[in-house]
Amino acid sequence: MNILLGVTGGIAAYKSLELVRLFVKAGHDVQVVMTSGAKEFIQPLSFQALSGHPVRDSLFDANQEAGMGHIELARWPDVIVIAPASAETLAKLRMGRADDLLTTLCLATDRPILLAPAMNRLMWQNAATQENLEMLANRGFEIMKPGSGEQACGEVGEGRLPEPADIFSATESLVASLQPDPAWQILPEFWKGKHLLITAGPTFEDIDPVRFIGNKSSGKMGYAIAEAAAQAGAEVTLITGPVALKVSETIRKVSVRSAQQMFESVQENYASCDVFISAAAVADYRISKPKLQKIKKTDGQDDLTLNLVKNPDIVKWVAEQTPKPYVVGFAAETEKLETYAQDKLKRKNLDMICANSVSGGKGFEQDDNALLLLTESRQKNLLRAPKTRLAKSLLVFIAESISETE
Ligand SMILES: Cc1cc2nc3c(=O)[nH]c(=O)nc-3n(C[C@H](O)[C@H](O)[C@H](O)COP(=O)(O)O)c2cc1C
Structure with a gap:
């Protein structure tokens, strides 16, 4: 299966290396698209080495466009996985924006898209993020629930990137669910x-x-x-x-x-x-x-x-x-x-x-x-x-x- 993995600018971007390894080990062909934010966190070379393909990161690179245009790239995958999906990228997807390669691809594709969000717990809980997610889910994006626990920022709560093994399973389930039985x-x-x-x-x-x-x-x-x-x-x-x-x-x-x-x-x-x-x-x-009336708590009655x-x-x-x-x-x-x-x-x-x-x-x-x-x-x-x-x-x-x- 052809998997296009989008990596955005979050602290959990390094975990996506393990995800690429799992996909490749299972025999899938993986191409990675990084946002400029993602490249602040991790070197494209690591993804290139694991996927065996040069990383795509620019919408306006004349060489890349000549090799395989963004429209062609949008047609290539069986599934698009964005992990981690930053709050910013979720907001852009919700708005239908197309100011970088990843969001442009998502607009130009008819393939299923799985989002694995990861962010600080307050960013996650923010009504803006939740509204964006609801809208995206209604439009057919498959959205994974983030994990809970200690976060890189030192806070504790919901917003951790799901484990790579779980993103791997969710990707396979999503694709399987689209095959007719x-x-x-x-x-x-x-x-x-x-x-x-x-x-x-x-x-x-x-x-x-x-x-x-x-x-x-x-x-x-x-x-x-x-x-x-x-x-x-x-x-x-x-x-x-x-x-x-x-x-x-x-x-x-x-x-x-x-x-x-x-x-x-x-x-x-x-x-x-x-x-x-x-x-x-x-x-x-x-x-x-x-009881017909609400049971009251009674002083002195522990049981x-x-x-x-x-x-x-x-x-x-x-x-x-x-x-x-x-x-x-x-x-x-x-x-x-x-x-x-x-x-x-x-x-x-x-x-x-x-x-x-x-x-x-x-x-x-x-x-x-x-x-x-x-x-x-x-x-x-x-x-x-x-x-x-x-x-x-x-x-x-x-x-x-x-x-x-x-
Ligand atoms: C150290 C650091 C860690 C960050 N971690 C996250 C994160 O985990 N999730 C997130 O949504 N944004 C995070 N951000 C903010 C994004 O990098 C920022 O919103 C960026 O514009 C995302 O753009 P992109 O989605 O195009 O990569 C972090 C920023 C910094 C400086």
Whole structure:
């Protein structure tokens, strides 16, 4: 793959040398474009030695223009990565400015652009920077979240350049997400006219009028599946816990808050569905008697006990019905992924289970994930990829598994 790496004027510019090394080691062809700010921090020669190409740094260099014009250079890469991306360059990109080679290339290309910002924590938090990022994200730029910790300026906070290995993975995921999945082509035939009922997001169990027990589910996986199924021609009903995600108008969305409400909505909708996917993170327990008034802090009372009672097991309930739809559950585990998933598949009499590891911050709240898909007779590992892509692969696997048993 051809990667154009933009390096801007930040203290973290030296870390991009490691990024070039990772790209080259993986067999990618890398060309580096430096801003004049970047050259204040690091010598172009280092990038030239690692990439095997002369560094490009000038928009108005007659020799360089003769060799390969900036328009030609803009067409060369499969992906453009800017790391570190300075606050200044983010502002220029947002404005659509083109007063140096890097920003001109970004305007003149139709290739995906990944930004890895790095800056002082106050520069990062500044409303101007945040507005610029929001605008760029809306325009389709892929933006990595910077790391947190001690900064070169001596302050502690958010704004560190993500680790080169993470920028490397994000680049590969971005490019992979743009490749069409060959199996996707067969999907519309299977899903057209099928009714998919899917739950997504967390449930909130109220303690009193202002407090609740929730969980970290972002709903992104379930929403991605709902969108992909709708694209494939399925009729989709999405029962969702409280999340701030939007869905296409073709999807019938039912918003609920608690596990009990989700259960009632599933009971109302399951009978007409062909496939039921339980992607929601449903609370296992709820408060037995939520207080009608806010619980007050009482002097001298150091402990407070909340009484919890078990919630209905929604996916198990659907799997017990006759006739029943094809039932797909999710298992988020922190250890022994396959063992626990196999156990859940059998114990709840599911047709399929999608297991994902949520140890070390993986899975929840992320845009990408890895899944292990299991049925009684089949197994498939879906490697780390954006949830939008995993959703399609999952729908392919469901279609294949149902077709096999028919
Ligand atoms: C020592 C030093 C460190 C800097 N580090 C950063 C940084 O980490 N991130 C950033 O956005 N700007 C940083 N700046 C400011 C940029 O270099 C400056 O805004 C420059 O105009 C960026 O231009 P460019 O994006 O065209 O490279 C730093 C400046 C100095 C003097």
